Amino acid sequence: MLGVLAIIYVVIMVPIEYFTKRPADVIVKKSPESWTDIFLVLPTMCFCYQAHVNAVPVFVSLKNRADCIKATLASTIILILSYCSVAICGYLTFGTKVDHDILMSYQPIPSVVLIAIIMVAIKTYTAYPVNLFCGRTAIDSLSNETAASLITTDPRYSIKRRFLIVCVWFFSTLAAAVFLPNISIAIHYLGALAASFIFIFPGLCLYFHVDQNWVNSWGNIISACIAIFYVAIGVFVTVLTLLQSLIADISAEDTSATKTC
Template sequence: MEELARESISLLAKPSLDTDIPRLGTFGAIFIMLKSALGAGLLNFPWAFEKAGGVGTAVWVEMVSLVFLISGLVALGYASSVSRQSTYHDVVRHVCGPAVGQLCEVCFIFNLFMICVAFLVVVQDQLEKLCDSIYEAFSGSTEIQYHWYTDQRFTLFILCFVVILPLSIPKEISIQKYTSVMGTLAATYLTVAVIVKYCMQEDIVVVSQTYNSGISSWASMFSVIPTICFGFQCHEASIAIYSSMENKKISRWVFISVVSMFFCLLIYSLTGIFGYLTFGKNVAADILMSYPGDDVAMIIARLLFGFSIVTIYPIILLLGRSVIHNLLLRFWGRFSIVTQSFESRSRVMLTVVWIMVTLLITMFVPDMSKVISLCLIFTMQTEPVPSRISMLLTGWGVVTIICGTFVFGQSTTIAIMEMFDEL
């Protein structure tokens, strides 16, 4: 009985290898990876470029960070191939042992949960500003009369259960390739709009590059690393994407990782450069807030950007839900046989609970900067290195861990100092 329950859990919890299950091709994998990384950080890149002291320093930080990010993606794909595991936490458990695997599950769930909260906070913020912009554009007045149906919390509630919930119920990540294409194009519109606005402006803003020396220069450079890392963060989805691919050759995975990160770098850099050159030191942390509220092109950009964030949420939810769902199926399998109907009902129930809890937290934590700070503090990146890999890669792993530990401490310190300053 126990053996039968264990087999049923393994069949229901893990992605099927049957040919009737939709698998990911190269194109779909690139877009899901791209959409997983191309998120809320896009709005902050012009501000990050200004804070870093100019375009040159910010691009240099991007390039160096990208080396670590791509190497992490390749290592995770290789570890998944060697261990034959299809989820992030299972790979860590197989490579690092049960104790580290359990710790990874806790960190993994908490990290993804807080990212979902951050995304809902961004969507709520965009809904509020979108409503204000539309009202100002049509009425010419900046004072909006309050009605229950104009409250962004009500709109967010409807959005969660009409749009996000149906997109989040499917079990396989491969289905997200269609929404990922639309979400990527929607986010790209913001980049195009920022470039066009820069080219069309009549009064060119003279931007002077700020060159600091000594400790202040290094402090400025490291201060933008959390923003850049948050922008390129997609490692949580990497193993799920790799395990859903038709062609699982490591060379193909390296190609997918490099291409997706290159396009991310292109979109982030163009937005950061032209947004910074347009406003200089006056650029806002949210680049859309730097433009007039009645600008129709930017109203559309805000609407499409909100849609792009909505398309990321189901991917993150699927990853976090898979951990909890697998634990639930294991627990239930101790007392009864896990049936297909129970698997489906429990998956829908976990999806609804996840959305409801993140929605409630969003309504009480309106400050996006605090949420993003928490997400960065509890981000966990594990890069397992098999024993047969050369000493060179072992040394690279040590360097990556040291740099990751430094960024972890620096991000934590900044977040704590900002919280104390507001008290």
């Protein structure tokens, strides 16, 4: 609930800041320097609209599970409107000088923006255990398939393994937060991996489902073609965005981080 309130606050604050100040000397780029720069947006879009982790618990918590499609469409529309309002008003406020973290673009930082930064930080802090639990469970389930986990069934071994996974996860994310100059670098690479969840894995699931229930029909043939197309698009987007992000980060001239305080 706190995370939702934090996002609502930011979505309302950014347009209000734009309409109340209306900066005049803002340089707005209306087209990319190269058409291939369009692909640089894909990781961010995949990262923003990836909700696979939350889809299952939301589906289970619905009283009428037939309303899952309605809930998905409604949430997607709300996300689109929220993202567009913040992106448009934020870019019109700062233009090409906008920071990767839009809240860091407000210099000096006013009190309303400082409140937004604190709320987003608290939201991230409270949401971290949920994502950590999902990641730990996934890694733990993979380790259960190894021969080492079959050697012993001692519960103490399982506790030590979970403790090790949590420590590695926590300190790796802490190191990334400390040493990465801005959040866009993490979003680029995580967004590229998110393309796998959006395209590759659903395509594979559809393909295996059709293969297990294969009957010579046009419906199955079309479904198999769609599955192959999804996997191909996913591989293309993932590899391309990873390479473009890597090249952009290496060739970036200004990688200095903006200090909050």
